[in-house]
Amino acid sequence: MTKITLGLIGYGNVGRGVVNFLQKRKSFFKDKFNIEFELRAICDRSIKKKLPNGLEGTKRLTTDYKKVVNDPEIDVIIELIGGLSPARQIVLEALNKGKHIVTANKSLLAMHGKELFQEAQSCNRNIYYESAVMAGVPLIKMLTEGLAGNKFKSLYGIINGTCNYILTEMTQKDLNFGQALAAAQAKGFAESNPTLDINGMDSASKLAILVSLTMGKFISAQQVYTEGITQISHHDIEHAESLGLTIKLLGIAKKVNHEIEAHVHPTLISKKHALADVNGIENAIFVNANPMGDVLLCGDGAGQMTAASGVISDLFQLASRVGCPADQYLANIYREAPETKIRKIDDISTRFYIRFMAPDKIGILSKITGILSKHKISINSVTQKAHDNWASALPVIMLTDIAQEKMVRIALDKIHKSGIVKSKPVAIRMEELK
Amino acid sequence: MTKITLGLIGYGNVGRGVVNFLQKRKSFFKDKFNIEFELRAICDRSIKKKLPNGLEGTKRLTTDYKKVVNDPEIDVIIELIGGLSPARQIVLEALNKGKHIVTANKSLLAMHGKELFQEAQSCNRNIYYESAVMAGVPLIKMLTEGLAGNKFKSLYGIINGTCNYILTEMTQKDLNFGQALAAAQAKGFAESNPTLDINGMDSASKLAILVSLTMGKFISAQQVYTEGITQISHHDIEHAESLGLTIKLLGIAKKVNHEIEAHVHPTLISKKHALADVNGIENAIFVNANPMGDVLLCGDGAGQMTAASGVISDLFQLASRVGCPADQYLANIYREAPETKIRKIDDISTRFYIRFMAPDKIGILSKITGILSKHKISINSVTQKAHDNWASALPVIMLTDIAQEKMVRIALDKIHKSGIVKSKPVAIRMEELK
Numbered sequence: 001m002t003k004i005t006l007g008l009i010g011y012g013n014v015g016r017g018v019v020n021f022l023q024k025r026k027s028f029f030k031d032k033f034n035i036e037f038e039l040r041a042i043c044d045r046s047i048k049k050k051l052p053n054g055l056e057g058t059k060r061l062t063t064d065y066k067k068v069v070n071d072p073e074i075d076v077i078i079e080l081i082g083g084l085s086p087a088r089q090i091v092l093e094a095l096n097k098g099k100h101i102v103t104a105n106k107s108l109l110a111m112h113g114k115e116l117f118q119e120a121q122s123c124n125r126n127i128y129y130e131s132a133v134m135a136g137v138p139l140i141k142m143l144t145e146g147l148a149g150n151k152f153k154s155l156y157g158i159i160n161g162t163c164n165y166i167l168t169e170m171t172q173k174d175l176n177f178g179q180a181l182a183a184a185q186a187k188g189f190a191e192s193n194p195t196l197d198i199n200g201m202d203s204a205s206k207l208a209i210l211v212s213l214t215m216g217k218f219i220s221a222q223q224v225y226t227e228g229i230t231q232i233s234h235h236d237i238e239h240a241e242s243l244g245l246t247i248k249l250l251g252i253a254k255k256v257n258h259e260i261e262a263h264v265h266p267t268l269i270s271k272k273h274a275l276a277d278v279n280g281i282e283n284a285i286f287v288n289a290n291p292m293g294d295v296l297l298c299g300d301g302a303g304q305m306t307a308a309s310g311v312i313s314d315l316f317q318l319a320s321r322v323g324c325p326a327d328q329y330l331a332n333i334y335r336e337a338p339e340t341k342i343r344k345i346d347d348i349s350t351r352f353y354i355r356f357m358a359p360d361k362i363g364i365l366s367k368i369t370g371i372l373s374k375h376k377i378s379i380n381s382v383t384q385k386a387h388d389n390w391a392s393a394l395p396v397i398m399l400t401d402i403a404q405e406k407m408v409r410i411a412l413d414k415i416h417k418s419g420i421v422k423s424k425p426v427a428i429r430m431e432e433l434k
Numbered sequence: 435m436t437k438i439t440l441g442l443i444g445y446g447n448v449g450r451g452v453v454n455f456l457q458k459r460k461s462f463f464k465d466k467f468n469i470e471f472e473l474r475a476i477c478d479r480s481i482k483k484k485l486p487n488g489l490e491g492t493k494r495l496t497t498d499y500k501k502v503v504n505d506p507e508i509d510v511i512i513e514l515i516g517g518l519s520p521a522r523q524i525v526l527e528a529l530n531k532g533k534h535i536v537t538a539n540k541s542l543l544a545m546h547g548k549e550l551f552q553e554a555q556s557c558n559r560n561i562y563y564e565s566a567v568m569a570g571v572p573l574i575k576m577l578t579e580g581l582a583g584n585k586f587k588s589l590y591g592i593i594n595g596t597c598n599y600i601l602t603e604m605t606q607k608d609l610n611f612g613q614a615l616a617a618a619q620a621k622g623f624a625e626s627n628p629t630l631d632i633n634g635m636d637s638a639s640k641l642a643i644l645v646s647l648t649m650g651k652f653i654s655a656q657q658v659y660t661e662g663i664t665q666i667s668h669h670d671i672e673h674a675e676s677l678g679l680t681i682k683l684l685g686i687a688k689k690v691n692h693e694i695e696a697h698v699h700p701t702l703i704s705k706k707h708a709l710a711d712v713n714g715i716e717n718a719i720f721v722n723a724n725p726m727g728d729v730l731l732c733g734d735g736a737g738q739m740t741a742a743s744g745v746i747s748d749l750f751q752l753a754s755r756v757g758c759p760a761d762q763y764l765a766n767i768y769r770e771a772p773e774t775k776i777r778k779i780d781d782i783s784t785r786f787y788i789r790f791m792a793p794d795k796i797g798i799l800s801k802i803t804g805i806l807s808k809h810k811i812s813i814n815s816v817t818q819k820a821h822d823n824w825a826s827a828l829p830v831i832m833l834t835d836i837a838q839e840k841m842v843r844i845a846l847d848k849i850h851k852s853g854i855v856k857s858k859p860v861a862i863r864m865e866e867l868k
Binding site for chain 1: 451455459462463465466467564570571572575576579580581582583584585650708711723725726727728729730731732733734737739740742743746747749750751754755756757758769771
């Protein structure tokens with residue numbers, strides 16, 4: 001019988017889910033896995049309110065994390081308070097007290113991951129973080145264990161359920177952004193303050209963790225070029241649909257030789273691709289590994305018990321390694337290939353969907369294409385749509401061939417300033433997934 | 435630096451892929467994972483032919499497996515010869531010599547798994563088998579590690595690429611079975627003798643492994659009720675399509691209280707479900723776990739390097755546990771809940787698609803429905819199709835409500851024998867996936 005003693009810091013929604021899970025499955029864990037988890041301590045700001053009579057079997061309830069971190073009988077600290085401070089301090093102190101860490105704290109890892117994983121190595125301890133990305137969908141273990149030894153060429157993720165729900169509503173019910181956001185909030189799929197979700201920063205944090213893990217360079221969320229979904233119009237979704245495309249907020253990472261691309265933005269993909277069928281709050285990751293090839297993993301990327309499931313799976317992974325030297329490769333998030341560089345967004349080349357609002361006059365199209373071709377942007381297709389929502393101008397939709405980001409930005413800026421078109425052109429990147 | 439010494443038994447297609455992988459990534463494994471795998475010995479029936487000049491770095495090339503199994507300096511035996519004998523003997527002897535096992539041998543595990551995993555436990559060694567199901571798609575690690583602690587309620591798998599390719603061709607190109615099989619063989623997606631694929635036995639072996647792993651009872655392939663795809667007509671696929679359904683060969687496992695269902699057969703599912711979009715040789719598994727919920731995993735379930743990827747990932751998992759007591763829960767495939775029973779196919783209840791070939795006469799329908807209702811089979815919908823392929827009879831398609839397998843068999847038999855219909859009624863089970 002393997003016995004692991006736990007200290008839980010942060011008794012919020014997920015924390016309660018973890019405790020619940022541990023209690024309900026105690027005998028199942030013993031019978032099937034020969035493992036016992038003992039929850040020795042819980043630390044929470046308002047623990048007294050939450051646990052007036054304490055918790056059966058839990059020896060210590062405290063508001064002082066140091067009492068948990070310093071308890072010599074605790075093997076593992078489960079950090080579920082979120083945020084950067086005091087989470088960072090807690091993890092550092094716990095590692096130095098010889099504890100392993102299980103955390104669901106994506107912003108902490110996306111900001112301080114390098115420091116924390118290096119500290120973990122020097123303390124010969126591990127940090128487990130399955131629930132930091134896509135909750136309990138076992139993505140981290142798939143990348144670290146399931147595909148161990150592979151090299152990762154590209155990674156496309158729908159890693160924010162709120163945004164995916166909003167875009168799905170806009171697509172399926174022809175709502176505008178505001179209406180869809182309201183629907184998401186009504187269903188509890190969006191916070192009352194949804195900023196970090198809809199501006200893409202939540203996805204950027206998750207992508208930074210995945211890139212650091214798979215592509216040989218630690219990057220922080222700030223190094224991920226990020227656009228949110230607030231600018232997406234349901235008109236563009238409509239036009240896209242008519243072209244056999246759909247719009248998803250994707251976290252995209254690619255490794256080309258010694259350069260890494262990492263960006264989060266609304267992206268047009270073919271409706272035929274499996275990611276196009278990932279709707280509502282569901283999350284998915286589509287990864288290309290060498291030699292394994294393409295693998296798709298989908299599941300519910302948020303919620304109390306799904307997040308708890310990830311935490312519990314971390315505890316099992318940890319338990320299965322009791323008594324062995326910390327397996328370095330699990331902590332290899334920081335192990336860098338020094339020559340690896342991050343490619344600037346300006347230097348990235350991709351296809352674009354561009355919508356111009358043009359007056360219905362002869363010659364406009366030639367002016368636009370003239371400026372585009374000056375900037376080495378060739379047009380793959382053009383559609384001019386009649387649309388009653390626009391009296392004075394008609395939408396002109398262009399799909400470009402592969403063009404350099406910087407040139408597109410400059411060209412669209414020129415076209416806008418020249419006054420040929422009625423409003424700022426809308427550009428949405430396209431990805432051609434196998 | 436962790437160093438693991440390997441003995442490879444079976445130098446066929448996958449074996450060569452593994453050796454290739456180990457050689458090409460040697461420095462990558464050292465730099466990134468701090469792990470070195472040394473291939474000390476290769477055993478193959480015709481090793482001399484295959485390796486006239488030996489293999490750089492490999493000390494021993496032999497046709498005698500005992501020389502590999504008895505080598506005290508080998509930590510791990512990779513068994514890739516397939517089949518039951520001498521594979522079973524090799525694994526048993528290797529375990530008793532203190533070796534860990536990595537195998538891709540599904541028929542061995544589906545037939546002798548219980549014995550082998552018990553032997554592994556008594557030898558305090560582990561058997562790793564990622565590539566035994568869906569090749570390198572990390573399904574086994576997802577179930578054992580990624581979702582550790584969850585209870586598995588249901589599992590639906592497209593786990594045979596040959597059958598899925600054939601059904602996809604029949605669906606998309608309106609081919610009959612023979613034509614689609616020929617196409618699969620022309621592309622190398624079907625063996626010249628495809629029996630074990632198309633009769634469902636390959637899927638049954640894989641399902642037996644998955645059930646043993648997830649549902650608390652060891653079952654063998656022989657205990658899985660199995661139907662292949664040879665009886666599927668493209669007419670039924672057409673009718674299904676018109677009803678918003680598609681036909682897949684599914685491996686299905688369910689756990690209800692202390693009973694397990696495990697069956698492999700052509701199954702009608704909604705075209706809206708993600709599994710309906712898994713086409714060609716792709717494999718997929720859709721699992722419902724408590725508390726995690728639904729998880730979908732898709733990828734290429736066959737091929738030299740994808741299988742090699744699974745073997746390598748097993749080596750990494752094993753390497754990460756060097757020096758620790760064998761983690762029992764990995765080997766829990768045989769750890770049974772004694773009260774668990776396997777439900778007989780007769781007792782399973784499900785919805786059915788039934789096609790009768792009926793003469794175009796008044797009263798036929800009432801005779802058919804009369805017999806069905808006598809057997810407690812209620813009809814959900816009926817469509818009568820005109821179809822030029824049938825001169826003397828018209829296809830009558832019925833979708834039943836949930837009905838007991840045994841009653842349906844008896845009723846259809848009566849209807850057939852009564853001579854009301856022109857030919858043996860065709861019945862295909864339906865599954866309603868969330």
